Amino acid sequence: MQQHLMMIQKSTNKSKSQSLRNLILLLSTSFCVTYYILVSTQLLDTPKQILQHLNNNYSSKLSSSLQEHYPSTTIDHVVFGIASSGDSWPKRKQYTKLWWNNKTMKGCVFVDKTPIENGNDSSSLPPLCVSEDTSRFKYSYRGGLRSAIRVARVLKETVALNHSGVRWYVFGDDDTVFLPENLVKTLSKYDDRLWYYIGSNSESYKQKWFFGFDMAYGGAGFAISGSLAKVLAKVFDECIQRYPHVYGSDGRVYSCVTELGLALTLEPGFHQVDLRRNAFGLLASHPLTPLVSLHHPDYIDPIFPNINTTRAKSLEHLFQAVNVDSQRILQQTVCYHKRFSWTISVSWGYAVQVYQHPMLLTDVLRVQGTFKHWSGGDVLSPLYTFNTRGFHPHPCKRPTIFYLQDLSYANNSKLNGSIVSNYKKYFQNCSYDEASPRRLEMIKVFSNKLELDIKQLLSPRRQCCDVLNSSASNIIEIGIRECKDDELIYMH
Known part of the structure; x- marks a missing residue:
């Protein structure tokens, strides 16, 4: 029986191998035939044009043909390694609880010791894993914390959990808030069979100058493809012995990835949030990419000032919109009210701003400086890694801001199935x-x-919006839609 099964397996493998050879042969034949036609009919002028055309055509066909035989990435293909400690986990688990789902997610929260828990809420949180001893490793960064070694080794210990079917390992802190659906969408752009190190770095120029411009910052979270993670885990302990002088855990991971010859693949949807106080400007001008993560919630004000609540409850309010349309959350759409010459900026699921005058789109998209710098006041402190514009100190000189109140589904026959998000004016005594x-x-x-396909993920385009007719003078209705092919976003 066993011999029979082995024969079937060999036959299956042989069949798969033969199919792949046939595919490559077909594409090669197509390549040659296309080359002959282009040359003989002189449809392209130069050899360079011919080769460029053939290369694009051949690569596209090969990529799409192979992708058809490889199932799409799901959350079941992802394993999380969350860095925490016995002291911080009881206070910060409220953030993980916002996004974690025990039924669909795999991974572990790594702590230095078993925390003293208040209440039994383990059913809505990842399991806890006590980290291995790291006393044999050197740490020489003056004033730093040697726990950085333990946190760095979360990578190796997460791989050692030996989950099956893993395509991606994702790492973050206990105060990193992930959006799992957007994370999976972002990773689906990449072939996990290749080596990828994906993340982003700090919003603060000073932080990048101090810690590095090419490193994925751990608080923002980062992803490592399964093929790379297995190799990295094998050499990790040997590698980090060469970096006792490095400050943090993410610096050690970066150093070892670099030794393997890899560079960071930058994804701006991961957010380190090296800012303090009011993060409104950053959130309201999110890049044209899915929001993947937010870090440092304890260092910023509650993101909904119109709701008298805690930071965690404020994020929970945002997740009401995330759970309805995760891929659209914070996506910025701009339209113009012709009658009053207003400029209206919609950051979906969060806030709407109405400016009393026309503004060019490029000016609207610049991040408003509502926040304070992460590390205080030397000459570098005003510098950020994105375009900024001023935020007037007097509220009556700012745009009128409306924050998300609630969401529902339209029952109007023309708008049936549409999502209705309502934004209420933030109090202004003006x-x-x-x-x-x-x-x-x-x-x-x-x-x-919003359902982002691979084309939109690889070549994103902002959507358009229209000011609709409204029966009430104190309410504006706005419709968001795809832009037409040659449509420009500006005040007509």
């Missing part, structure tokens, strides 16, 4: 006239659930 947006109390935004 005078206004008929043409002022401050007379508005509510903004309703209609949108369809």
